[in-house]
Amino acid sequence: MSIIPEFLMKRVYKKGSLKQTDEGVCFDLKNVLGPGFISGFGFVKVNDATFEADKVKFVTQGNEISAETVTEEQPISFRLGQEGTLILKGAKCLKDGINQIIIELMNPEAGKVKLSLSDNFQGA
Amino acid sequence: MQITFDKNSLIIDGKRVFIKSGAFHYFRTPGVELAKDRFMKLKAAGYNTVDIYFNANYHSKNEHEYDFSGIKDVRKVLETAKEVGLFIIARPGPFINAEVNAGGIPYWVLRNKDVIPRNRIGTEYHYSPEYMAFVREWYGQIIPIIKDFDNVIAFQIENEYATDEMDEGYMKELYNMARELGITCPVFHNDAYNAGLWAELVDIYACDIYPYINPNQNWKQDHFCFDTIDNIEDTVRSFKEDAPIFIAEMQGGWFDKWDGIGYPAMRAALGDEHINIMTKTAVSQGVTMFNHYMAIGGTSWDDLACDEVYTSYDFCSGIDEMGNIQPNFYKAKEINYFLNSFGLTNTGERENLDLGQDIYAVRRKDYENNCNWLFVRNMNSYDVGLESPTYFSHFTFHISPYDMKIMLENFQLNACKIVFSDVEIFARIKNEKDEILFMISDENANMYLEFENTPHPNPLPQGERGIISGKKRDYEFLKYEKHGKTTQFLFISRELANRTWVLGDKVIFNADFVYSNGRIALSKTTEVAYFDLVNGFSKKYFKFQERLKTIMLKDFEVSFCAPEIDTYYDYSDWTKVSEPFDSLSCGMYDEFVWYKTKIPDYLEEITLSARHLFAVYINGKEVLNRNSYKYEKLQQIEETISIPLNKTILTKEQNELTVLVQNLGFDKGFSGDTNHPRGLVEFSTKPERKLDFYVREGLSLSVPESESPYMAKLSTNFNVELKENVVFSKYLSLKDFPYDRATIFLNGVKVGRYLKNNKNCSLQENFYLINTFLKPQNTLDIVIWDKASNIKTPWDFKNELKHVIMQVEDERIHQLY
Numbered sequence: 023m024s025i026i027p028e029f030l031m032k033r034v035y036k037k038g039s040l041k042q043t044d045e046g047v048c049f050d051l052k053n054v055l056g057p058g059f060i061s062g063f064g065f066v067k068v069n070d071a072t073f074e075a076d077k078v079k080f081v082t083q084g085n086e087i088s089a090e091t092v093t094e095e096q097p098i099s100f101r102l103g104q105e106g107t108l109i110l111k112g113a114k115c116l117k118d119g120i121n122q123i124i125i126e127l128m129n130p131e132a133g134k135v136k137l138s139l140s141d142n143f144q145g146a
Numbered sequence: 147m148q149i150t151f152d153k154n155s156l157i158i159d160g161k162r163v164f165i166k167s168g169a170f171h172y173f174r175t176p177g178v179e180l181a182k183d184r185f186m187k188l189k190a191a192g193y194n195t196v197d198i199y200f201n202a203n204y205h206s207k208n209e210h211e212y213d214f215s216g217i218k219d220v221r222k223v224l225e226t227a228k229e230v231g232l233f234i235i236a237r238p239g240p241f242i243n244a245e246v247n248a249g250g251i252p253y254w255v256l257r258n259k260d261v262i263p264r265n266r267i268g269t270e271y272h273y274s275p276e277y278m279a280f281v282r283e284w285y286g287q288i289i290p291i292i293k294d295f296d297n298v299i300a301f302q303i304e305n306e307y308a309t310d311e312m313d314e315g316y317m318k319e320l321y322n323m324a325r326e327l328g329i330t331c332p333v334f335h336n337d338a339y340n341a342g343l344w345a346e347l348v349d350i351y352a353c354d355i356y357p358y359i360n361p362n363q364n365w366k367q368d369h370f371c372f373d374t375i376d377n378i379e380d381t382v383r384s385f386k387e388d389a390p391i392f393i394a395e396m397q398g399g400w401f402d403k404w405d406g407i408g409y410p411a412m413r414a415a416l417g418d419e420h421i422n423i424m425t426k427t428a429v430s431q432g433v434t435m436f437n438h439y440m441a442i443g444g445t446s447w448d449d450l451a452c453d454e455v456y457t458s459y460d461f462c463s464g465i466d467e468m469g470n471i472q473p474n475f476y477k478a479k480e481i482n483y484f485l486n487s488f489g490l491t492n493t494g495e496r497e498n499l500d501l502g503q504d505i506y507a508v509r510r511k512d513y514e515n516n517c518n519w520l521f522v523r524n525m526n527s528y529d530v531g532l533e534s535p536t537y538f539s540h541f542t543f544h545i546s547p548y549d550m551k552i553m554l555e556n557f558q559l560n561a562c563k564i565v566f567s568d569v570e571i572f573a574r575i576k577n578e579k580d581e582i583l584f585m586i587s588d589e590n591a592n593m594y595l596e597f598e599n600t601p602h603p604n605p606l607p608q609g610e611r612g613i614i615s616g617k618k619r620d621y622e623f624l625k626y627e628k629h630g631k632t633t634q635f636l637f638i639s640r641e642l643a644n645r646t647w648v649l650g651d652k653v654i655f656n657a658d659f660v661y662s663n664g665r666i667a668l669s670k671t672t673e674v675a676y677f678d679l680v681n682g683f684s685k686k687y688f689k690f691q692e693r694l695k696t697i698m699l700k701d702f703e704v705s706f707c708a709p710e711i712d713t714y715y716d717y718s719d720w721t722k723v724s725e726p727f728d729s730l731s732c733g734m735y736d737e738f739v740w741y742k743t744k745i746p747d748y749l750e751e752i753t754l755s756a757r758h759l760f761a762v763y764i765n766g767k768e769v770l771n772r773n774s775y776k777y778e779k780l781q782q783i784e785e786t787i788s789i790p791l792n793k794t795i796l797t798k799e800q801n802e803l804t805v806l807v808q809n810l811g812f813d814k815g816f817s818g819d820t821n822h823p824r825g826l827v828e829f830s831t832k833p834e835r836k837l838d839f840y841v842r843e844g845l846s847l848s849v850p851e852s853e854s855p856y857m858a859k860l861s862t863n864f865n866v867e868l869k870e871n872v873v874f875s876k877y878l879s880l881k882d883f884p885y886d887r888a889t890i891f892l893n894g895v896k897v898g899r900y901l902k903n904n905k906n907c908s909l910q911e912n913f914y915l916i917n918t919f920l921k922p923q924n925t926l927d928i929v930i931w932d933k934a935s936n937i938k939t940p941w942d943f944k945n946e947l948k949h950v951i952m953q954v955e956d957e958r959i960h961q962l963y
Contacts, residue, residue: 025817027269028310030341056340057357057373102373130360132817133781 030055031137036105040121040141047113049123049141052105059097063089064126064134066108071115082106097130118146147296149331151350155390155434155491156299156332158233162491162514164434165299166482167195167235168441169395171244173204174459175444176217177918178226180469183873184442185230187465189662190647191475192482195299196227197394197437200238200292201250202284204450207735209254212287217918220288224295230662234295235394235437237302237336238288240281241815245401245455246446249305249815253735255280256812256821263820264307265316271309273316282323289327300350300435301329302394306338306816317347336394338816340374342385351386353378354395354439358420361400361407365420366548369504369525375424376506379431379496391433397424398438398474399462403454404810404901405777408909413462418477419548421464423523425481426550430508430521434491438478443467445914447897449737452814453758454777456910457898468875468914468957471659476644480572480586483648484552487574489514501532505545509535509555517557517564523550529590534566543568544590559583561628562597569593569616572638573648580632580679584646584653587637591616597626621675621683653677658960667873667960688963692872697864697954699878699926704947706940707929708857709849710740710842711804713766717742720840727839729809729825736843737889737896739825741805743839747796755786755828756807759887759901761856761931763804764795768856771932773886775810776904782818786828805829805839808931810899847891847927855940858947860928864954866920875957876920877912884950891927895919915954928952 039050047068063075078089082104092098100106108125125137148159155162168188172181188196200220205212214220227234241264242250251263255277262274292298303320317335324333332349345351355378357371365371374381375393382391398421402409421438428436443460445467451457460467464475494511499520501507506523524530524545534541534555545551554571557564560581569591572584585593593614614624618637625634638646638655646653647660655675657666666674671690677683709715720742723732729739745752745764754762758775761768769789776783795801809824831837847859866876878890880900890898890913898913915924930947 026339027308027312029312030308030339033341057370059368099368099370101370102377130362 025132026055026135028138031135032139035123035137035139035141037141040116040123040143042114042116042143042145043109045109045111047110047116048107050105050107053100053102055102057102058100059130060092060100060127061094061097061130062092062128064128066110066126067124068110068113068115069117069122071113073110073113077111077113079109079111080106081109094128094130116143116146118144149299151332151390153388153390154493158299162489163194164485164489164491165195165233165392165436166193166485167197167233167435167437168193168398168464168478169197169199169437169439170442171199171201171440171444171459172220172223173201173246173444173450174446175442176447176916178219178222180916180918181223182226182230183469184465185227185232186661186663187469187471187659188441189230189232190649190660191464191479192486192648193232193441193478195233195235195437197235197439198223198227198237199242199244199250200236200288201242201244201246202238202240202288203246203248203250203252205287206252206254206284210283214291221291221294224291228295228297233297233299235300235302236292236298237305238285238292239305240284241307242305243814243816245452245459245814246450247452248812248820249452251815251820252280253730257730257733263815264304266309267819269308269310271311271313271316273313278316278319281320285323285327289324289329293328293330298331301331301333302352303333303335303348305336306354307335308339308343312343314347317344321347334392334394340378340381345385350389350392350435351382352392352394352435353382355393355424356395356397356400357424358397358400358416361402361412361415365415366525366527372423372427372506375427375431378428378433390435391431392435393428393433394437395439396428396436397421398441398464398478399443399460401455401459401461402909404456404775404903404909406909409458409460409462413472416462416474418473421474422477422481423548423550425478426521426552427506427523429481429485429490429552430496430510432493432496432510438464441465441478445897445916447895447916449735449811449896451811453775453809453811454814456901457913458910468877469873470875470958480643483573484571486648487571488512490519493519499535501535502530505530505532506550507535515557518555520553520555521550522553524548541566541594543592559633560631561626561633562595565594565596567591567593572643572646573653575648575651575653575679577651577679579630580634582634582636582679584643585616585618585635585637586643587616587618587620587622587639589615589617593635598628651678665962667962669958669960690961692959692961694956694959696956699862699864699952699954700949702860702862702948702950704944705859705861706852706855706857707845707847707849707859708806708854709846709852710742710806711763711766711854711856712852713802715742717840717842720842722838723841724838726823727826727829727841728823729807729843730821730823732825732841734825734841734843737808737810738843738845739807739809740842741807741826741839743803743837744800745796745803745831745837746835747793747799747801749791749796749831749833749835751788751790751832752803753786753788753828753830753832754805754826755784756805756826757782757824758810759808760826761806762789763806763854763856765797765801766854767795769795773904845889845929847894847929855943857929857931858943860930860947860950862926864924864926866922866924868920868922871962873960873962875917876915876954877957878915878926879912879953879955880908881911883908883911883952885930885932887931889929889931891929892916892919893921893925
């Protein structure tokens, strides 16, 4: 169970940022909760497609981080106000209209943190 | 007392007041005498407020019954706070967290299956009329006491509360209930997420800020952990514009856990730098109400603790668990004295300054003192030299690594003007004609002054302006005069500043601590200096006559104290229960719960899950002794164990099964649910057979000796000389204790749980013998419940136990003068 209520978790996702690029599906996150660490990426699910950490990268402050390299031993800092883009490599799973997204992250203090949200997309 | 507020500060009887509060748990520091000791220390350190959680579970052990008598008399605690001259922040929950058992919700409430504690399951809102009935009952008990005290300046509803949809019903009801029952002061809530939760619903928005919650984190290296407090002014202003900025819990330490790092390591990690940074940053952000959580440590005696924490709730507080003063207390005192000297309740807009990499710098205009304050923090691992950003481009100042300074710009004094000073001000006292500023000497710091008349003694620089070096000896001073008024600077080293106490217009130098009533405490023969503006300095020599003592405890009386395990033990008067067997369902609230039943000889296996430690005995013999307590990533790891049975274990047609479960407390309710079951939570047999159990709670300490050698009681007596004018704290040392588990009773009161963790060490080896429970003649009982591997023959074991040596030692001893 996450200690952070769902509505607060949802604020981390930047509404309207969902897009399809040459690299894959991407969307933006912004830490509005408080300074901390990400100590692991579980998976990202968009509609019915699930992407394990090896298919996900996180681009933040000019660095490209492969999600599978983020571990408890090698966490990444995610400062208050810091932004980043999650890229689902090679994904083409968006549909026009509302898309359902689930992101599972690990945080050393909060444990498993799950964001369940939806975003609109046009141009599939 | 009339309490109002505006955006800048609380206003009490028409005067702006900066609220400097320290958190205190009366239930962890039982008895009014201990409360008085802690309050007087708090007040002497410049705090003006004590923050008090009220723990419903502590007062209500039985349904609809509340005990406010004896050491549970909170009215006396509040009266003492008032006597000492402290305001009170009242936080009666009903949920308080505080790392107490079930977050403070009584067991009988949790036991009611219709109750949804806090109207929430996980983070989903579920309104529970049955829970609200308890809330009304609790508020109906506690608010009539609280409202009798006009020094209560703020009242909190719930604690760290949020649900997914933020439904307002529960919180609105709490607010209205508080008002209807007579609370007239501002009502607030403590938002754990700094997200503006309930900001519209309460009078003053408040939040908690803990940058250091992970002991594995190096806050000096990962100093972005201060991001939240570095932005708190803008954050809070976006939620609430018309109320003061209130940090209801500002990190003053942190709690250690069963699987933690130990308080000494945590204290070393936090140092006195952390509280310095937190508090000064808060002031730089326009905060005018803060509460150091905790300012006073305590002890989770009896069954106070939630399952996360061990007996000591020292919290790395300024006043530690045993009431002794720690370095972070001195730092808090220093900042409080500064704030008491200058107010800082009416400052203008914050100006953020860019002074370099990993430097936090803020300037604030002070309308009350007509000056500027410059707040600079250095998070580099080396000393930095910086240039004063506006007034003197050639004037440099130094900040040590991980230090933060409050510096003064353009401050007109009676007889001179401080144009700039990075020599820090410890305190100021003044009357209409004279003023004295106590400065903390610092060889790397300077005061840049403007003055007309040269100072006494011999002027350092001549002329209208001068740079006065902060490199000074203790008590060295400079005195300026102008138009019959004087300004004096008196320098003291930081070491002396720690031992310097400002009580109103009097200053006492070189005392270990003083009480707010003026009594001084010393731990060695000392010359103490006194100062006030009328009489100047005087000195007095005090002879210290006490000595630290060690009481060796040996030749224990040993008895086996678990007759419940014996075959043919009569348990016919125990309560018979069917599934579920968890302790709440059985109505058993004690830490220890016994389960007994008969099992047939054809069983192949029993499977059980129990929280947190348990042992299984069949026909009086131990077949399993297990510590199932394990947490990972804030989640308890469930453990289910199967025990294969055979004819060597099941020796009779009907065999006697005994299970003893020790739970370390209920969940505190922050991330988990308070009513998560404890005790025997799962039990099944193979082949499947439905069994009833007979249950009873508690250990039997005064029963005829048992045949079973699995639980042993070591008893001894020791004497304590209780003297007037001597303040002491004693502890039982279990250093190098050869056993894994022990429960400690002082005069029949449970004062400690010793438990080696999965790393085979106990993070707590010293157990505070709480003064309230100490008598001139004391009985100490230590119940050892250890693994079978330690047991050879009962006689050997008894003999081994007889030769255990323990010590009762003095942590510190002070004589009062």
